[in-house]
Amino acid sequence: MKNTVVGILTIIIVALMGFVATDDAVYHGGEHGKVIEDMGNKTVNASSSTAPEEKDDREKEKEQLKALRDKAGNAGAFKVSQEYKSKCASCHGVNGEGIMGPKLFGQSADKVYKDLVDFKAGRKENYIMKGLLIKLEESDLRRLADEIGDFPNRAKESK
Structure with a gap:
């Protein structure tokens, strides 16, 4: 009995999926799809009436x-250490x-250094940070903090 009910439900679900896939005209270029396409063309045509001056290739x-950099974020804005x-x-x-x-x-180098020392000592709880810092010496923590504190200066130099 269970198999019969499951079989019938499966057939109903597959039929509904087929109906939905063939019914919606927006996704298949039907009348509704053309309305959406026309709306897009009207916006393009409205903005093209006040066309800006042609830019040379270098400006383009x-x-x-710039658009690619904005889209990618600051991933390659300046160099950081391998550490x-x-x-x-x-x-x-x-x-x-x-x-x-x-x-x-x-953040300032001093604040970052204090936070790193607190994570390493367990005064701030974060198992990932503690695990990463447990084998580092104080000089390593200071070097990382100084590097992080210098990020704004590096960003200005790279522009």
């Missing part, structure tokens, strides 16, 4: 490059912009 390339890349970048971003971990960009 600069705009395209930062291997220990910090996976959570805090290549340039400290913050991904899963908090944003480091703009």
